[in-house]
Amino acid sequence: MATQTYAATATQPQAEINYLNHARGLKSWLLTLDHKRIGLLYLISIALFFVVGGILALLVRLELFEPGQTIMSAETYNHVFTLHGAIMIFLFLIPAAPAVLGNFALPIMIGARDVAFPRLNLASWYIFWLGAIMMLVGIVASGLDTGWTFYTPYSTMTGSGVTWVVLGVFILGFSSILTGLNFIVTIHKMRAPGMTWSRLPLFVWGLYATSIVQILATPVLGITLLLLALERILKVGIFDPALGGDPVLFQHFFWFYSHPAVYIMILPGFGIISELIGTFSRKGIFGYKFVALSSVAIAFLGFLVWGHHMFVSGQSATASTIFSLLTFLIGVPTGVKVLNWVASLYRGSIWLRSPLLYALMFLFVFPIGGFTGIALGTLGLDVPLHDTYFVVAHFHYVMVGGMFLSFLGGLHYWWPKMFGRLYNEKLAQLAALLIFVGFNVTFFPQFILGTQGMPRRYFDYVPEFTTLHQISTVGSWILSVGLLLVAGYLLHSLFKGQKAPANPWGAGTLEWTHTGRVPSPHNFDRIPVVTRGPYDYHLAEEIFGNGRGDGDSLAVQPSPSGQTQQPQSTT
């Protein structure tokens, strides 16, 4: 059963029709209903916004190279750091993993021909652009200087383009909701025969948890931002204290979405890490069920901790205490994940390729972000550290070190399946090293700066902080070089890259074992029947042949010891 597709693709490699070449022309892309093509449309879009957000980040770091004005005025600085945050969060981090990698991989991973609602899927991409353009119109017309959090009352008073931007984010929310809705229905209703819940790849579990957060939290942000826009247009007076409104109510509303939103960003990342560790250690994920359900636990607990953003905003001491305790609690499922990943690596046949490098980097930096998050969740410690660079560093360790590194790992992992080409592995490893060093050099000094009292969002600082700021800025350059290198060899691979075999990593999930080099437009010739879990290498004859001698023909270069490990996980 499992080898049927292989036989088909192996005998006629030339006449291969795949999702990239079966229809040509711009129109066939802009009107596509194919989840894989929509994933690529998203990839191009978010890459664009990442470049913009990244350049803004470099400008922020450059301004902070010396105390006082370096390259821009204080007003410009307010705009630049706000735009960096707003663009990176709403136009890159939130859509990146679900809309790009999720769209591309999820339906194939569960053995479906497409997501449940392909037209809604395409619509979500157009809505994404509509929201993005509205945001950009507001930004270009009058800038944005509120910080990405749009706190009232400043956001109701400032002359910058808040109205346009928040309406843009409101529209972006629909895009996010539609993706989440589509994924939940797809996972519930479109699984192939035999693809039970306990056989779902962990990336799918991660996306499932993400989608729950997307559909439950995003509407609340929607109404909050709508009220903020109405505050500016109609003076409704819900949040604006000058009209009798309550600015702390805005913070409650905002963080009710925006704290769960960090789990929208990180949960798919957790899923990617599970795939990478499962594949490159040739071993079942240790405690599969705990890793799977901890994603769901994080999704639900994530709704109960928003108040830890408001310890110094005048919320009651009782509320703060409860929020603090719940914040500690969310460390438990996260810790379960990290420990289980490490246990999965233990005694695995580790094959050190660039995707796994990203997973290992993640295992190093993400816990730093997590533990400092717990530190910030303690009531006493939060008071001095609140609104300092410690928070900035914590946030970037979680978002860049956690989400972005796992996204890069996932991109490197699925790249051969997306385009049928291999990138230069040596350069990929070098780039991973540069990114790792650059990232830590950029953000670790910010922890120290924060504990010494450097406030966030300031364009000036006392001369004592100069050295640490300069180290951080130099780190941002190293990070950029690493990222430029990634862009370089990935683009190069599209044209000159070696052709990738159907399963270059010897992975065990359906997108590798049951599709051609590049998937066909409808993913499968016949819907596969699933007979094993995603990481059950001992049952995966089609990958290693299990002694039948046809393992080599698939051009898999598995770990030095090609045998599979004893199963550790699901039965």
Next chain:
Amino acid sequence: MAGASEAITRVHAAEEHGHHPPYLQHHFVSAEQQFDAAKLGMWIFLATEILLFSGMFVAYAVYRVWHPEVFQAASKLLDWRLGGLNTLVLLASSYTVALAVHYAQLGNQKRLLQNLWLTIALAGVFMVVKYFEYTEKFHHHIFPGGNYAYEGLQLPYVGQFFSIYFVMTGIHGLHVLVGMGVLTWVALKARRGVFSSEYYTPVEISALYWHLVDIIWIFLFPLLYLIH
């Protein structure tokens, strides 16, 4: 109609090309799967709608707890008879849309179409009543928040009550308009004879949406009009 009765037997062979019922999209294995997916999708969408309104309900709760006397006084400016009339109109429309689903399941095209148009007409009545309510308020300079300028009732925070009133009923009214559009689209499809007892997914899921619009109003009416 002719092909539809055989659809069930074909479902099992649906993977073979060329034997799909016309309404079955290629990426679904069976008509049941397609129907279940659409229905689950709509239920999830309704959950997001409730959360959208929940923000406003929280704002309502907060301001009412802080200023109960203002809410009592301001509520008296709303006409409970018009609100009550609209409640009856929407309840009736929920009944007719449920009948539409019922007749779609039976394959009764004529009754299906009748009930869909009736639902749309009742929604129209609701909007007309709402229009008169709004114009009457604007006539007395009863505007949301900072623009509130009614001479007859001057209290601090009365603007907040009308902010909440206009935003909640306004967004609800927008949902009624969207529902009218969706139901018109379904009715036009029904007129072309697209639906049968085998395939009536759009009727069912747009009816679900319409019930939500109704239920939101069932909560809005007492919370805004009937405060004592």
